[in-house]
Amino acid sequence: MGFESFAKPYLCGPKNRSMHNIDIDVVEMTLDIAKYVINRITNTSPELGKPMREEDLKALVGETVTEEGIGGEKALQLFKDVLVKATVPIDHPRHLAFVPASPSRAAVMFDLVTSASSIHGAYWMEGAGGIFCENEAMKWLVSLTGLPEGSFGVFTSGGTAANLSAMVTAREHWRRQATNQGKKGLIITSIGAHSSIKAMAQVIDVDVHLVDSEDRLLGGDLSNAINDLSPEERQRLFAVVATGGTTNAGIVDELDGVAKVCKKENLWFHVDAAYGGGALAADSVRHLFNGIEEADSITIDPHKWLFSPYDCGAVIYKEPELAKKAHSQEGSYLDIFKDEGARGFNPADYQIQLTRRVRGLPLWFSLAMHGTAKYKWAVERGIALAKSAARMIEEDPNLELVREPGLSCVLYRRKGWTPDDYKEWTFKNHKDGFALVTPTKWKNGDTYETVSRFCFINPDTTEDDIKAILDSM
């Protein structure tokens, strides 16, 4: 292997500089790390860590980056004993805040293989075998959407990068029309959309018109919003972003209704299903996504609800050629695809990144190992947990559902609690290493109400976990 054998042995000074001898220290490091990894991924209830102040961490670990190096054993020890405990394991079965995650063991192990294989994932020429695997996984994702033949996508660093890649494609497509050149674009979405939509609109310098409802965006709402635009704004409008599972409440917009309006008005139709996209695999809720097959582009995060380790998002296009026109980078040093085998799919052409990890590989391996039926089961489990939680909430006289669960999100209130009560309860549970369940706000008419929220991803979460959390309120 590379670094250790020519630069810095694991424990001692630089005694063995050969590239080819297997250094005993490297073997030891490999075993130590393998042991840590195996312990970690077989531990289904890891300690629920908490953040610490930087000064306190520094006081505990001291200098770690020094001229001589502190040695791998010491560094790993510090990481295990101190640093990792100041992180919150996102796969803890009672971590139900934000959008948690639950990467499969197969995917985590293959993440190590991905790094070890040193594959450059930008171009087929260098990454063919790895990109082939990514594309096999991508074909399954695309099949879940029901998009027409020819639709395809690429793995990105996450939903933000996927949304950005799609928005750039949409905007460039719109601006290729002579009448739109030099114009500042405008997109419409609802306040239920993820913050990354607004943030990425800033990056590409387009305006955002927000439909002021966190509930399901209907085709009719969209029509009204378009009709309310000034003629100048209507000319700048080029895209609509619907959400396929809002991050806060799991609400899927009326995608078929929105699709119709987009078609009529000649607008790019993007579906941000970063969180909810996994639920396309679940037969029980698939109908909620009807109309997604009309989208021009779709974002899905395998690192959210498809059990991939961070980071892995995906962007899918109905017409990948349009993405290529927007994203393909030119460079004389990139122009060397002479070999037959070197001609193929180049992920760099379809999203914002050039050099990239083949980050779809862990998903591919886990899918290949387990089969897609296992994925269906695991996603259905999250939906079933949300339903169980809703039932328990209804049966508890102190609690009240805010709305029926959306996908695997449950919003509920503890009767009589103030926003501070929710906050204190969250801090106490976290401090005790018991659970991480954070409050959120739900827009009710003109006011925002603080409520409690669950988001289920981890199929190892149990009904007893939910009960214990509810009982602590």
Ligand SMILES: *Cc1c(COP(=O)(O)O)cnc(C)c1O
């Ligand atoms: C999480 C999320 C994003 C952002 O994805 P990242 O992977 O965090 O960049 C975008 N949209 C929605 C709907 C999300 O839930």
